[in-house]
Amino acid sequence: MDFSRLQTVSKVSDEWSYPQKDARISGLLPVDRAPDHTLYWEEYGNPDGEPVLFLHGGPGGTCSPVLSRFFDPARYRVILFDQRGCGKSRPTVAGAGPEVALVKNTTDDLVADINRLRQALNITGKMHLFGGSWGSTLALVYAIRHPDAVASLILRGIFLGERDDLLYMYQGNAETWADRPYALTRPGSYVAYPDEWKAFVEIIPPGDRSDMMAAYKAIFDRTTLGEADRAVQRAAAVAWSVWEGTISYTVPPAADPGQNAEADFALSFAQIEAHYFANDLFIEPDYVLKHVDRLAGIAIHIVHGRFDQVTPLAxxxxxxxxxxxxxxxxxxxxKTNAGHSALEAETVIALTAVMDGLDRLDG
Structure with a gap:
């Protein structure tokens, strides 16, 4: 039997409209003390163009140069940056430990950082905010608090951050897995990814599976670490990170999980996510939906994968x-025929078309 014609990846290939370019400039911006949080940023495109600020996902993700390709480099001034504790920003969880990197790392801090970055880069008027997944949450929270600074929101993979949203992805049927591993005991992402779910669940002992997020965080919060404990912590962080990375695609890149399987990235990514999730994203329940009236006058554009199992279409x-x-x-x-990742082909096409069609900013 010949299965060579089956789709093996759903990631973007030649669907990009704009070429990959090097950053024009980059820098480090001190934003806080004790700890000394410093943000890494890069700028692409037209220095006199309409400002676009890119907000990456997670919390705990990072930016990469490929993300600049959603934007016409002749029209837009594109700023990518790594949020606190992420990527090339400092300190990171992997480098300094959670007892340092997670101090002063809340949604309020990240909103304030956007204003600090605007000031440092001399963005005085309205800007476009482009965010996906957690980046969509942060973009919405920022726009609710600072509507006069935002001309448009371009949002992908909407994440409202409610408890049920998290349980869908991280809890599923974990509590009954030991006795009935493939029983559909409650809704969840595991339904479409049973093998990947097995790897995620079995990191946690059966008796601790009634609250998977809490069980993972208990591992991340261990402070008296011998080498065996560090190995357990690394394994848990990689399992958490690979689970999310894998289910972000309708056709998972199983042969190459990329940075999600790298220990340093996973330690920062997983522990920042667990930190935010344990604290309800540091926002009140239903925060976004309760305050949408503050978004009147902002042009809002939403692209969401119909088969998204990280942040379902609902x-x-x-x-x-x-x-x-x-x-x-x-x-x-x-609604694209895609999953969660910004880098699935149909989502790339849709987001690029939205950016190409935005109303131009005056001045």
Whole structure:
């Protein structure tokens, strides 16, 4: 039997409209003391163009140069940056430990950092905010608090961060896994990814599986670490990171999980996520939906994968319904035949088309 014609990846290949370019400039911006949080940023495109600030996912993710390809380099001034504790920003969890890197690392801090970055880069007028997954949450929170600074929100993979949203991805049928591993005892991402779910669940002993996020965080919070404990912590961080990375694609890149399987990235990514999730993202319940009236006058464009198992489509639908009820409907709501990742082909095409079609900023 010949299976060579089956799709083996769903990641973007030649669907990009714009070439990969090197950053024009980059820098480090001190934003806090004790600990000395410093943000790494890069700028692409036209230095006199319309400013676009890219907010990466996670919390705990990072930016990479390929993300600049969503934007026409002749039109836009594109700023990518790594949020606190992430990527090339300092300190990181992997480098300095959670007892340092997670201090002063909250949603309020990240919102304040956006304003610090705007000031440092002399962005005085309105800007476009482009965010996916957790980046969509942060973009919405920022726009709710600072609507006068935002011309448009371009959002992918809407994440509202409610408890049920997290349970769908991280809890699933874990509590009954030991006795009935393939029973559909509650909704969850595991339904579409049973083998990958097995690897995620079995890091945690059966007696601790009633709250998977808490069980993982207990491992991450260990402070008296011998080498055996460090090995357990690394394994847990990689399992957490690979689980999310894998299920972000409709056709998972199983042969090459990329940076998600790298210990340093995983230690920072997983521990920052667990930190934010244990604290309800440091925002009140239903924060975004309760405050959508603050977004009136901002052009909102939403792209969401129909088969997204990290942030299911219902979250985007809830946001769209709330915007309509507030009298300020989304300008665009595109459902792509894709999963969660920004780098799936249809989502790349849709996001690029949205950026190409935005109303131009005055001045």
């Amino acid at each position: 979250q985007a639908s809830a946001l769209v319904a709330a915007l309509e009820a507030a009298g300020s409907p989304a300008r665009t709501f595109i």
